[in-house]
Amino acid sequence: MNNDRLRDFIDKNRNEFDEVESPQLDHIWDDISTATQQDRPSHFKWIALVAFMMILLTAMWYNSYQTNQKLNRLEHFVMNSPTYQSEHQKLIKMVADKERLIEASDIKESEYIELFNELKELENNSEAFEKDFELYGDSSELMRTLFKNYERKAKILELLLFENEKKSQNENNNRHEM
Amino acid sequence: MPNIDQTLEMQKLIQQCIQGKTKAQRCIYDTYAKAMYHTIIRMVPYKADAEDILQDAFIKVFQSLKRFENKSTLGAWIKRICINTALNHLRKDRPIDFYSIEEFPVEMPSVEEGIQYNVETIHKAIKILPQGCRTILNLYLFEGYKHREIATALNISESTSKSQYQRGRLLLQKELKSLDHE
Numbered sequence: 001m002n003n004d005r006l007r008d009f010i011d012k013n014r015n016e017f018d019e020v021e022s023p024q025l026d027h028i029w030d031d032i033s034t035a036t037q038q039d040r041p042s043h044f045k046w047i048a049l050v051a052f053m054m055i056l057l058t059a060m061w062y063n064s065y066q067t068n069q070k071l072n073r074l075e076h077f078v079m080n081s082p083t084y085q086s087e088h089q090k091l092i093k094m095v096a097d098k099e100r101l102i103e104a105s106d107i108k109e110s111e112y113i114e115l116f117n118e119l120k121e122l123e124n125n126s127e128a129f130e131k132d133f134e135l136y137g138d139s140s141e142l143m144r145t146l147f148k149n150y151e152r153k154a155k156i157l158e159l160l161l162f163e164n165e166k167k168s169q170n171e172n173n174n175r176h177e178m
Numbered sequence: 179m180p181n182i183d184q185t186l187e188m189q190k191l192i193q194q195c196i197q198g199k200t201k202a203q204r205c206i207y208d209t210y211a212k213a214m215y216h217t218i219i220r221m222v223p224y225k226a227d228a229e230d231i232l233q234d235a236f237i238k239v240f241q242s243l244k245r246f247e248n249k250s251t252l253g254a255w256i257k258r259i260c261i262n263t264a265l266n267h268l269r270k271d272r273p274i275d276f277y278s279i280e281e282f283p284v285e286m287p288s289v290e291e292g293i294q295y296n297v298e299t300i301h302k303a304i305k306i307l308p309q310g311c312r313t314i315l316n317l318y319l320f321e322g323y324k325h326r327e328i329a330t331a332l333n334i335s336e337s338t339s340k341s342q343y344q345r346g347r348l349l350l351q352k353e354l355k356s357l358d359h360e
Binding site: 009010016019024031 | 198200204208211212213215216217219225228229232233236237240241295297298300319320347350
């Protein structure tokens, strides 16, 4: 449009037309910023998740490390305490005594025969006592005698069992040494 | 419009905005916000509405910045988003009322004598105009649109755009005269 005064005026003063009003730009920016923060690319979420996992694992490792340190300190304290030392020495002595007892309780072949004979005799006694029960009824004297008989049988059987276990153990040890 | 378009610094800023860096977004906002607000307020003459539209437009800008292809300047691209957001707002309110010159014949003032133009008075007068011709007057006089582009943007005929522009000019002269006498 030729000779258009209005258009010429606007073109000449175009920038001033963008300065007439004073909008609340800072306030508007706050809302824009909030909206765009919620819209961040998804890899930020992944980075945040990985970072969180790293922190969690580090915390778990540190906690485990601290616990181990405490247990080590406690173990050190217990191992070096006089009570533990004393109890430990007692245990060592007890095991040594037991071993000596086992070595000392070796049974000779002739003694085996004696033990089996005694077992047989005790068996016979048991049968006799059972008959006495039928004949004389229950008496405390008879009961005590029968109990002692069984007690003696149990001891002999225990001794034989123990001897048998010891022999098996020795055989195993010899096999390993070979 | 600030002269920082298409520079390396601007490209860097755009990349930082795409990465979601708030400082870069704020920098672009500070550069263009005031001019964009005035583009909007001339189309939607209520301050609260214009501020809401500006806010929505800049959120769209930052969300779709990765699709900016440097075919135009960043400022022109942002302005197009602001104008489209304002037009959507006007359509949402009620259909924009465009009358053809045949329905409302007006005479173009041949001489605009006796009127002393003033930036603030023109700004004020434009905001008083009816919505339809105000939109076309703004797009043509201030934003440099051709009537063909206005017709496409507003989904009207080119002749309607021309007639509305002439009607807007006449009404603007009347408003300017009346404001001049106050």
